[in-house]
Amino acid sequence: MSIEVSRRNVLIGGGVAAGTALFGSTAHANVPARGGIPDVDVHVVVIDGMRPDELRADLTPILTGLAAGGIHYPDATAITIAETLPNHTAMMTGVLPARSGVPANSVYDPAIDKTRDLDRASDLKTSTVLDRVRTELGLTTAGVLSKRYLHGLFGDRASVVWDPQPLVPGTAHAPDNFTIDALVQIVGANSPRLTFTNLGDVDRVGHLDLTGPSIRIARTAALQNTDNQVRRFVDFLHGTGRWNRSILIVLADHSMDWSEPARLIGLDQPLNADPLLSGKIRISQNGGADLIYFVGQDGERAEAVERIRRIASGVPGVESTHLPSEFTLGGNAGDVVAFCAPGWRFSDPTPLSNPIPGNHGHFVTLPIPFFLSGGHPALDGGRSVSTQARTIDVAPTVAALFGLGAPVGGWDGVARTAGVALNL
Structure with missing residues (x-):
């Protein structure tokens, strides 16, 4: 059920009901990629709103360990504007907003003389790797997006799509526990070769943390829980024998800044x-x-x-x-x-x-965590790369791993495959 309430005009209230809803194709086409890494599963995991200084062992030990054992880009950024919709769009399209049609979360729509979120599938004007891996390579893809407006924007581009449930009143997102439940269920049932997951708690709680300018009590709890949810997914990959064929691309879409009431x-x-x-x-x-x-x-x-x-x-x-x-x-x-x-x-x-109190979109919220990890033998981890990576680099990186060519007009991003042995 969608909640038509602006995320910036209300605070979290009420409880949530249990349950998840899954729908979409369950067909799995086991077609090898053309070039790239034929036996790879790629899981893109977005820790929405996470700051790079929150990637540390005392706060997020699982994520920090994955970064240390993987290929870490410590100088990574979102694209401007540092909001959720344009940066998730950049991740899956690899092109800038002038081509994708998604420059911000909210724009003025002259047709209705009002501002609105870009939360319609028709707002996204170009292809994504979710639909291109599915249609051009014949491989199963999955979208597990915790936020209602992300779910609306990406529509049915993936083979399997999760309708986020339950939604927290006022934030229109599903808690990370339920999102990871859905991801585990979808991967277990459908074995998708590419998944795209948004974990929204860190962002949603960060927006509302009144202690944000100082000690960030609620934010810290959210980060610790999200870190634990990532552990659950990693444990699932190990437990089902999928870890050794998996490459995880873990990043944030933007970071977060806090202001005092008078500012x-x-x-x-x-x-x-x-x-x-x-x-x-x-x-x-x-x-x-x-x-x-x-x-x-x-x-x-x-x-x-x-x-x-x-x-x-x-x-x-x-x-x-x-x-x-x-x-x-x-x-x-x-x-x-x-x-x-x-x-x-x-x-x-x-x-x-x-x-x-918590907001993003401005320049101080551009820095993000960004790393590749996983158990696939093509990944030579344990290294830090000084090159600046951006959210817009995810799609060309995914494409390189699968041997998928650039879209019409080329990439605006760059494949970040340092330390990855392609064509194994």
Whole structure:
């Protein structure tokens, strides 16, 4: 059951009901990949919202051990904007938002004159490795996505798709325990060659942790539980003899920053106070980033953009403003993108619009953990690679492991296969 509530406007409340719902094809086509590693199973596991400084033995021992025994990219980042939807899209498409159509979680939709989440399958404008591995190589793929809007965006691109249940009221995500239950069940029943899993607890709890600027009590508990859920999946792979054919790509989609209650930024009022801009501004709030749209006459746009940037740059807490083209965000990202400074958050149109202390989207939330691990003999682990990896590199890495070619137009990301012996 979908809960139509904005994640930024409510706090967690209520309990959850037990149960999972699985649907989709159970067919397994045991077709060897063309090149790459013929007998590999690839599991992409996203620890949503995890910071790289949270990958440490006293907090996340399982993840830290996997990173140490694998191929670790300590200088890894999300793509801008550091939000969930664009970075999961980057992972599975390997292309930038101007090509995928997903520049942020939320955009202004002129067809309805409102902002909305990009949570429809039709919002994703290009292919993914989930559907290409399935259709071009004939291999079973699976999507196990804990967040309702991720489930909606990726639709039925995978062979097997989990409908996330139960959903936590107010966050529209399934807890990690249930997500790993679903992943284990799907892998056990269908033996997919590629899985894509989102574990949402660290992000959802992090948004709501009022102690975030200091000791992060709830966040710590969530990290420890998620680490334990990853252990459950690794134990399952060992116990079923799958570990030695598995490569895990583990990363986050963005990290997290916390602000104190008074560090709110509102751009709606100062922008609409300008005579040229008044009534002609729409803002799509994305926590640490505001996408600003001018809806007046095209002949006024150049002057409007200049005024938007000048006014927004003078508001306390705004770190910088940019044209969407600077990050290849595409046309639906608006006319100006504003980013907040560390320790601040946007709250538009009113101070009550974003009450949560934990936010991301701005530059300080770009760094992420990123590593390859697993028991496959092609993986020569125990190394750290200084090259900067990005979320957009996941799809070309997956494709290289399976011997799958680039999509039409090529990759915008890079295959991160240092330490991996291809063509075994």
